[in-house]
Amino acid sequence: MSAEAGPRRVRADAERSTTRILDAAEDVLAVDANATLERIADAAGLARATVHRRFSSRRALLAALTDRLNERYLRALDQTRVSAAPPVAALHRLTELVFELKVANQAVMELTTDPETGITALSEEVVAGLDLLFTRLREAGEITAAEPAWCRQVYLAIVHEAWRLPADSPALAGTTDDPAGVLGARADLTFRTVLGALGGGRPQ
Structure with missing residues (x-):
């Protein structure tokens, strides 16, 4: 050896x-x-x-779990191809993946999330990926909001509120009792709301 x-x-x-x-x-x-x-x-x-x-300590363990969660966010950004895919399609796909992450990592997210904002501490790489997506949406004329950091904060806040909606909420009307259907409805609601909130002219 x-x-x-x-x-x-x-x-x-x-x-x-x-x-x-x-x-x-x-x-x-x-x-x-x-x-x-x-x-x-x-x-x-x-x-x-x-x-x-x-x-x-338990705090050190939670920090490591937060790092692991950020790695999963980065993989979602990679799968979404935020730097190359049509930005509206990337936003929709990313939102679907974010809600899937919330289901798979619910306990960790609840323990590592700010209780007031519902936002997990995001790494610089994840923040950069989100900001790039909103920059590309602006450049493509899909939104009018000019500040990527503001767009990111709005997006994460709407994700949080959509996640908190009960499955029988009228805002999720038309979904079935199938958890996948409800999850898709949350993603669709978030997608439409974010584009509207940020001045999008063609929500799909």
Whole structure:
């Protein structure tokens, strides 16, 4: 074994342990938002000391979960092709993916979100991707609002409010009891509302 193989193996083991902890945390916190690090360690099948070495506190664990969530937002932006796809189509597809993320990561989002605004702390890369999308919408004449940061804030606020609507809300009229149908209705409502709020002339 080379001199470098040992450190590489240690790093790989540490990365696997971290992944196991974060996976377990997502599962456990979905059931009990107040779960302790010790309970998460048990669910991960790791010694409690191992978890405490990776995450010195619950706050540090939530920060790591926020980073992971931002990575998923970045993947959604990549799938949407915000820099190349027609911007209206990109906005609609991104909104669908954002609501899918909310379903899959609901517990983590609730724990890492500002309770007043409903907005999760977004990384600089995610913010840049959103701002690029709204810049392209403006350049294409799809919206009249000129400030990308303002557009982003409006968008995230409307996503939050659409998410909070009960499934039987008149605003979601015409949907079925199928969760996928309700989710699609939330995305469509958000899409139309955002374009209208930002001065869009051709909401679809």
